[in-house]
Amino acid sequence: MQEELARLREAALAEVASCGAEGELEAVRVRYLGRKGLLTQAVRGLAAVAPAERPALGALVNEAKDAVEAAIAASGERLAAERLAHRLAHERIDVTLPGRRRPRGHAHPLRLIEDEIVDVFVGMGFRVAEGPEIEDDYHNFAALNFEPDHPARDAQDTLFVAPGSDLLLRTHTSPVQIRVMRAAKPPLRVVVPGTVYRRDDLDPTHSPMFQQVEGFMVDERVSFADLKGVLVHFLRRIFGPETGVRFRPSFFPFTEPSAEADIACFRCAPTGAADPACRICRGGRWLEVLGAGMIHPNVLRAVGYDPEKVQGFAFGLGTDRIAILRYGIEDLRLFYENDLRFLAQFPS
Amino acid sequence: MRILLSWLSDFVTCGSAEALAERLALAGFPVEGLEEVGRLDPRIRVGRLVAVDPHPETERLWVCRVDVGDAAAITVVSGAPGLAAGHRVPVALPGSRLPDGQETRVATFAGVASAGVLCSEAELALGDDGGRVLLLSPDAVPGTPLVELDGVADTVLELEVTSNRGDCLSILGVAREVAALSGVRLRHPRPRPREVGPPAAGDVGVRVEAADLCPHYCARLVRSVNVEPSPLWLRLRLRRAGMRPVNVIVDATNHVMLERGQPLHAFDWERLAEHRIVVRRAAPGERLVTLDGVERALDPPGLVIADARGPVALAGVMGGQASEVTAATRILLLESAFFMPSAVRRTARRTGITSEAAYRFERRVDPAMVVEALDGAAALITRLAGGRTAPGIVEDPPGGWMPELPAIRLRPRRVAALLGVGVPRAQIGRRLSALGASCRPDRDALLVTPPSHRGDLQREEDLVEEVARLGGYDAIPVSLPEAPLTSGEDSRTRVAARRLRRLLTAEGLTEMVTLAFTDAQTNRLLPGFVGRRLVPLALQNPLSSETGELRRSPISGLVRALRANLGLGAGFVGAFEIGKGYGLDAQGRRQERRALAILLYGTWPPRGAERSGPPVEFGDLKGIVENVLADLGVEEPRVRWRPLGEEALLHPGKGAIIEVAGTAIGVAGALHPKIAQTCDLAEEVWLSELDFEILADYGSRRVELRSLPRFPAVTRDIAVIVDEAFPAAAILEEVRSLADDRIEAVRLFDCYRGAPIPEGKKSLAYSIAYRAADRTLTDEEVSGVHAGVLQRLRERFPLELRA
């Protein structure tokens, strides 16, 4: 019996050692340690042994089983490690193949800039208002203190609609000032993005349709100094915190005093000297970006306010102009021709 | 307004051109250009022709001996006509650089060497005449570089003058502004003619019959003039100021206008019937041939200048041809008047004439300048054209007209309130006085009377601007308003637009902004959705017929952009626009409504290593629209896609009206073949237009959460064979309509045509998920419900159930 056990043990260990795959190991385990395995049966054989010999023989059998089981486990681990190493050595993908990208679309630059502009004002407590693009003479001109036969109307070459009516395509977003102020009482902080129209052919610097953002604030004490403060803050948010800003007198029928704001050319300003060949300012150093002023008393009266009690400022800027400066675009037509190769350069 | 620095310097001492430009820009006159002119090479000199002889060999060439200031005269060969000994002419010595960049050199003409070139004004860029040698003034000293002659070298400032500042449409006006801004003295000479001969009143009559439109009309008589070309300096000034020199009379009146801002007109006195001027409204049927040669019918209320026979000029706008000054004119009637801005503007707009005179009258001239300018013109004409000015001004009303502008009360506290910074009263007074206003104290305020040329100063606020302007806007502090801390707010539509923009770009679509105009035909063929019931709206004054109407649908813009991009070689166009459709409703009211328009065309871009993606199909468009709706919280059961049928908004058989809870919210489908044809499109264009205002409403909805299922679902499939025309959604709707709460979801997962399915039929496969919220469903229960579903479908539809 003892010799038989020793022989079985040696044979099992030898088979384990010769296994080249995990499947073979399992077969060895079944053959020796399974329910009908050779070592398992050896245990059953103990019944036939004299009771006095049983403890010693039993210990021998268990020892043999443990040894075989340990050998199988060790060998299993080794084989698994080998298999993994083999996989790692051979499994390869070509990571340079193109990705299966879903097509990516792009937002229009005018909308991106408009959102950026509006966000700055919303951040300062301005509320967004909108108004119709098909306007009437009253809101577009008369209420804004354009006298019926004043040359100031010439500067706003108007597209008229529907013969026989006084309807027109608004030439600026300012009529929304009138609409908002007639409907609400101060204090007001309002910003108005929108599309406006002029009778201009589409060329590198003109478009019959373009975008403006209007803003105004009316309260008891809002001053020209506040106008400067709000616009300087806005321009530095859009063009950078170091941007130089200056204000010049100007004329608009609906503001008095009136101003235009310029920013220092962001290409020339850092170098200190104007470059006559500069693509952005053409050597002028300053770039006109918006018009503004204190709301004219005639406008305040037109909406039923008392100019002795409330006052405010208003400003208007060309979204297209800001976009042109920000993106360094030289031809306004790019915005309205919608060439996908142009649009694809903007984020989504 | 083009300002010559040499001319401006007659009135005010100004520093460097750059500093002046900066100062004017900061005072409200943006400088659009700063141009150096007449900087001629100093080797181009004044020459005196000593002798002019025919060339010995060649006809039409002249050999000139020219004194160019050196010890010996030089020999110059010229082919120019009209040369004579004694003439002063420009001579370019060898090596001179002409303005066009050419360099002159010694040349030999048929054996005679020419040591210089006699130049025309065109060659020197001083004028247009290239056919003759420029004749200089007889007192020009030989040898003087031409660039040193008076008025040759100059700097032109191009100023933008806003429409309220008509007073600055003159050299004097700008000089006045410069003087006020820099605190220097204004030189303001007022030349007057020496009067000789019989009084003018004996030979001229003036009567104003429309004093409301012309409160003051003045005339002077100048006898014995010689109408010749103007001297070089005058021609140079006019040309550089942007006007064409004509003859010395017209040029002199234009010179005075440019210098002092008052337009003048010269009539040939002999051609005025009865030598009388009547200022009146035009009568019906009257006609006038204006200086530009156009015969015009005059419109009755318009203001005209007439003689005893009829109109001779459009008042303030343009003179008439018949009374025009010509070379034969000997006696002049000079006109200077104040025409009301509205009267001139009316005529200018009616006739479409834009003249320098009208431009100034429309912006109000200075009443104080009417006589001064008339005197200045007479004096200049006398000097240049040898005229003799008759004594006296003939005017209506006699004794003149000089309105005083109303005084304005200016409160220093109003200045402080508007500007946000106080300005002491004394300083306010000083600034306004510098502008020519008279100020006197009135309790704590100032009473300010503006000068006659500042008709734009009408209100307290106008004066506040002047106070700020003279102090410089830079001197106003930068502050932030004191206001309650309230949050700002974007609009509902813009919030929705921003959300959809992110969604649609992630779907691979690119946003476009297209022009709102279209042509009449496209507008009829492409009604879109939001504008489908609107009447197209035509523009009164469109730029072209292609932009003659306002579009009813933004789709028209996307289709145009599609064509442009296909022309540029695009293979896939996926685009959207959030834009408006415009028109008139049944009641004739203007309507404009925002829409979301989507366009898909071509084959999808490749995904990974493939030549291209699959062709775009209706399902792609529908999927995008469904995602848009889902993002706004509108899911399938509430959305219906109803075939377009007779409503030919798109291709009638390949389109759908999209309904949400019974309300139509948009369309989707293929472009109508009739339009596709006119556009040369090879493939189907897939379009959708959704009512954006409705979408924006959905977007503001709150999220409502459902609790998650705790028991497993059981899925059973159904396959049916139906006619080709059978709508797949009918079965979905039917199953949902059972409203059994154990039916959790139903979806179509296959649509198959071909063997073994018979021709004209298709197989549809659906899967139904069954689930109960409170227990695990047993097999028997599911089978029972499923059998009920099958039974219902068999009853309702002509279909064959597949195993």
Ligand SMILES: [Zn+2]
């Ligand atoms: Zn620059």
